[in-house]
Amino acid sequence: MARYIIKRLAYAVLTLFVLISLTFFMMRMLPGDPFLGDKTVSATTLANMQAKYGLDKPVFVQYLIYMGNCLRGDLGMSIVYNRDVMGIVSESFVVSADLGIRALLFAFIIGVLLGAVAAVKRGGFADSFSMFIAMIGVSVPSFILGALLQYFLALQLRKVFHINLLPIQGWGSLNQTILPAFALGLGSLATVSRLMRTSMLDVLSSDYIKTAKSKGLSQGQIIRRHALRNAIMPVITIMGPTVASVLTGTFVIESIFNIPGLGKYFVISIKDLDYTMISGTVVFYGGLLILCTLVVDLLYGFIDPRVKLEG
Amino acid sequence: MKNRLFAGLLAVTMLLVLTVSALADTNPNAGQGWYPGTSEKGAITVEITTMSKMNPILQTYSNEFSIDRHIFDNLVKLSPDDNSVVPAAAESWETSEDGLTWTFHLRPGMKWVNSKGEVVADVTAHDFVFGWSELLNPANAAEYYAFATVFKNAQAYYDYASGVEGAPEVKLEDVGFHAVDDLTLVCELETYLPYFLQYVKFEVMAPVYEPFYKEVGADKFGTSPDTLLYNGAFYMTDWVLENSITVQKNTSWWNADAVELQKINFVKYTDTNAMINAFQGGELDVTDITGEQRAMLQAEGYQTINYPGGYSYFFWVNVTDTSDMRSLSLRKAISAAIDRQQIIDTVFKNDNKVSTAMTYGISGVAHESFAEAVVERNGGAGLYAASADPELAKSFLPAALEELGYTDASQIKVTLMTSEGTQNELLSQVVQEQVRKALGVELGIEVLTITESRARRNALQFDMFMGGWGPDYNDPMTDLELFTTTNGNNHTGYSNPEYDALIESTKTELDAAKREQLFVDAEFILQRDLPIIPVYWRYEDYAASEKLVEGFARKPFQALNLIYTKLAK
Amino acid sequence: MEKIDSSRFAWVGESAHDREAIGRPSLTFWQDAMRRLVKNRVAFICLIIILVLTLFSVIAPLVSPFDYREQHYSHTNAPMGTVCNESGVSGEGHKHIFGTDTLGRDIWTRIWMGGRVSLTIAVVSALVDLILGSVYGGISGYFGGTVDIIMMRLLEIINGIPYLIIVILLMMIMKPGMFTIIVAYSLVGWIPMARLVRGQVVALKEQEFIAAAEAMGASPWRIIARHLLPNTLSVVIVRVTLAIPGAIFSEAYLSYLGLGIPLPMCSWGSLAQAGIENFRIYPSQLIIPAICISLTMLAFNMFGDGLRDAFDPKLRR
Secondary structure, three states: OHHHHHHHHHHHHHHHHHHHHHHHHHHHOOOOOOOOOOOOOOHHHHHHHHHHOOOOOOHHHHHHHHHHHHHOOOOOEOOOOOOEHHHHHHHHHHHHHHHHHHHHHHHHHHHHHHHHHHHHOOOOHHHHHHHHHHHHHHHOOHHHHHHHHHHHHHHHHHHHHOOOOOOOOOOOOOHHHHHHHHHHHHHHHHHHHHHHHHHHHHHHOOHHHHHHHHHOOOHHHHHHHHHHHHHHHHHHHOHHHHHHHHHHHHHHHHHHOOOOOOHHHHHHHHHHOOHHHHHHHHHHHHHHHHHHHHHHHHHHHHHOOOOOOOO | OHHHHHHHHHHHHHHHOOOOOOOOEEOOOOOOOOOOOOOOOOEEEEEEOOOOOOOHHHOOOHHHHHHHHHHOOOOEEEOOOOOOEEEOOEEEEEEOOOOOEEEEEEOOOOEEEOOOOOEEEEOOHHHHHHHHHHHOOHHHOOOOHHHHHHEOOHHHHHHHHOOOOOOOOOOHHHOOEEEEEOOEEEEEEOOOOOOHHHHHHOHHHOOOOHHHHHHHOOOOOOOOHHHOOEOOOEEEEEEEOOOEEEEEEOOOOOOHHHOOOOEEEEEEOOOHHHHHHHHHOOOOOEEEOOHHHHHHHHHHOOOOEEEEEEEEEEEEEOOOOOOHHHOHHHHHHHHHHOOHHHHHHHHHOOOOEEOOOOOOOOEOOOOOEHHHHHHHHOOOOOOOOOOOOHHHHHHHHHHHHHHHOOOOHHHOOOEEEEEOOHHHHHHHHHHHHHHHHHHOOOOEEEEEOHHHHHHHHHOOOOOEEEEEEOOOOOOOHHHHHHHOOOOOOOOOOOOOHHHHHHHHHHOOOOOHHHHHHHHHHHHHHHHHHOOEEEEEEEEEEEEEOOOEEEEEEEEOOEEEEOOOOEEOO | OOOOOHHHOOOOOOOHHHHHOOOOOOOOHHHHHHHHHHHOHHHHHHHHHHHHHHHHHHHHHHHOOOOOOOOOHHHOOOOOOEEOOOOOOOOOOOEEOOOEOOOOOEHHHHHHHHHHHHHHHHHHHHHHHHHHHHHHHHHHHHHOHHHHHHHHHHHHHHHHOOHHHHHHHHHHHOOOOHHHHHHHHHHHHHHHHHHHHHHHHHHHOOOHHHHHHHHOOOOHHHHHHHHHHHHHHHHHHHHHHHHHHHHHHHHHHHHHOOOOOOOOOOOHHHHHHHHHHOOOOOHHHHHHHHHHHHHHHHHHHHHHHHHHHHHOHHHOO
16 A cells, blocks of 8 residues: 555656646747737847846756756746745645635535435435536536626625625635635536436445345435445546646636636736746646545545555 | 027926826715725725736836835826926936936935834935946846936946947946935936936836845845835835735825825736626725726716826737738728727727827827827828728729739738737727728738737737837827837838938927927828827726725826825715 | 236247247347437437527528628617618618627627537537547556556646646647637546546456456457446446536637637637626626527536436336
8 A cells, every 4th residue: 555655656756747847848839938028128138037037048958957946846936926936826826725625625515415315315306406506507607607696696785785795806704705615616516416416326226235225224324334435436536627627717716706816827827928937837736636636546445445556 | 508498498398297187186976975985994995907026126017107106206206186297205406507417305304114114214315326226237137227228328337237248348336326425316317318307207216225125135125015115105014916915104204294095905806897896895996997887887877087098009010021011002091991989989988089199198398298289280180080981991902902913802911910808809800890891801810819919029920910009208209219210119110211310300309399390290201101000099997986085196107196095084 | 915917918829939039129228228318308308409509500690681790880789689770781670689799790690600619619529528538548447557557647647737738839839710629628628538437447347247258258348348338338428418518618718818719700608708798787798698508508418317317227117
């Protein structure tokens, strides 16, 4: 087991290395350069700017320097913000992670419960309700959902009913997190509950559940001891991608609710061609995704004893 | 005789920076009770679009300058009432008879405060010398260092320090700014410059307190509220990158008694729905609005305010051989095919004005604005028509085909390049449709990221590119020198010796009225040769909550000036 | 015990052949599935909705009196049902069924043009996802060991590269447009599918019927194709139906970033994006494309459910 984990960790580091290298060279292929302002600068100033950010050296030398710095945890200096990238990324990531975790917890806990109940009480009210939630989550894009929630639940509630419960924008207090987490999580909640329902139905009609039933176990025991544990497996496999989609989804939600998260840098830095910020966000984001899949694979092994974690 | 002439000219220069709009704004809605604004007493929240750097030396965005205006005092400032130059850190100044040496007398007793509002040191003339030296320091690679090159030897020093090959050695001490004592600053200029004070007021020319700068280090300076010192009406207490900046009233400021406002929150928004929602929900006091939102607020009976930002928008046109736009007749045809008023009415739905000249937002000599002088010369009409003239447009077509060697209009290949953004894209589509209707020529549209479009623009790899230009200082030169052959911002390939000579001659013309007429000549050449196709002048619409009563200013060169805002009681 | 009436029994005859005959015709897996699908009324209605939306997207722009890009400046942002009074256009006197947008273009025509784009992107991308994902995941999961590790590492690398970088690079190399978006989306979209299939295969291959097939000497390819993939089908189909909104949303997201369909073309995503900016003033400009998106999503989802039930041998009656 320990050997397996170490091995997986080594692969994760390798993946990250390939990812950083690929991004480094790919972003250099993008048209333009980071110093293209609205007003053009003189050749002398351009040379000074390139020297300041270390872009005057050959690309491969820059790459080696960058890799060296990465190993020391130094992601360089942002060209647009003239600040340490590590500082910006970690500062804003805390916010995105906070929002993301809230959205994910909401999506997974409610999603699994809803999916399981829907499967057990197939055709009942819970099934229809979970279907309804899932349909909204699946069929309304988050930018529409976010804007509508903001308008109806924050602004109109305040204007029409004078209920000052949900703030329109901003980040910091608990009630400011409710609408964004809901808007961000609903799509994933839908995916989770649908998948959970499907997989629960599969499990419930399998032989070992019938065996358990014939042994005389109660419905509750069967679901808790056998069905849930097995049915949750496909849900766990999509946890990695769900984390990813929640993270990318943060851009829209953060912009609608004016939340100072990492999402926006991901887009702005590519538009501005802020090289150090691009690779900084990619290293962070890529690293996170790789970590998530690693965790998912390990979890998979713990939950399903049939899956052998071979070294 | 000559001396008197100079003195006279200086007086005119002072006049030149006169009124663009009358007084600081007042809120037409105050007291109605519709949108009372944010609840915190003595504080207002204002929407702003950029706040990436707060190190004044490195800034380039007008929105960042807007924050600077509240927390730093340069030697002089623009009055919120009429954009005239008024004393700030300098109490008074005088110039030598040849206009090349300026002596500034600083206000005694000014203080630097930190992010807690505690007094750290006195503001002295040395701080300006140091700030300007850092602006010229190649290690900082300041984009707007050129504002400091008005001083004697400054450009030579910059080139030498940047290691430009063959640049003769120049020491920093030889650059034309010196602190005679703590309160006296002497500046020597490279050449005569009628609008020198406009340079001194420019936000990058801020003072920097050297011991503090050395203590935090050049890398860290201005990256957080704690790594800056303030000598303005406010000091910064909080800064969440790309989200919000909070400033608090500086009681140590020289004119603090006149400041009623205790706190300003500058908040960055990216979503226009969120902006209007926050405004209506009482989380925002001042916000920019779209044409549709303006109509919505007005329909409710709430008055919106607008101001000219000073930006002139036009198509850069590639007049070189790589593009079909090299044909002057085709340029004329397209210019006549565009319905400028219709563009404003459909895309912006606001009070943007049809360009009557390229230059906009600049004060005139005999008129309130320079553009009026152009219109007057043209017999009362603008240089560019408000509505389309399909007949006129079509009449240029045969000549255009001949110039291009084509036999049919369908052979014309012209692509509109635009950077992404709803309005840019809508505008391109409207122009595409207008040209199609009037000329039967199908323009392509290419939407690019802002960096890619700039790269292509600078490399002259486009046919037509929608762009804008905002003035840096209050003189027609800031706009019209663009189209000289060697100007780095001339993205058209246009090169006309006649035009170059005309612009050069304005630098030696001492009579302000004659000088203005030279610039009017330049406008006429542009209209004749069309290296750009002017479209509109931009007006910014905004809504202010009833919390703001008066004293705030939004105008050219001062997108935001809230220092003397009076709040509702 | 319920008493069964003797009349329900009949003598089949004496012939030994007849006695062993199967009463009902033998159905293949697919015939059986189709039969059950048609019986499922909800799924069938959804199929019809999908077909109708597709049909309108194909035909409506052709028969509409307005061109999707024609701008009528005399009635911009017109409400639904406005009669066109713009002179000199082919649609003069006709109704703008869904009104006009901010440039006075007929929304009815644009909706169906947008439908062409969105449906094509969604369906093609989902198919590419399905094929790439199941093949990749199936191989990786079945062989396990080194093959699995290498394939999964490769997958993680591709997955780790932010979508935007891939898209911008592709937009640079290729002409911006539908094809580029499909390629860009497919390049990353198949990854969740591959993971899902692999997860299923890893679990399934430990089961007895695979061991039995192996013992009987079936080749790996036969086991993957005949045993593993069909058994993962139900989960896969649910995933595909949920991948379709993903594709449409991605397209909207790209439009939002200015990397979508080139102007003046449109998609449901870009129409919704344009509508959201003014939804407080002209709600129909958002509601109409939003309904199209939602209806398509719902239809594909429910139809996917129907398919799932139809394919699932455990639900055979």
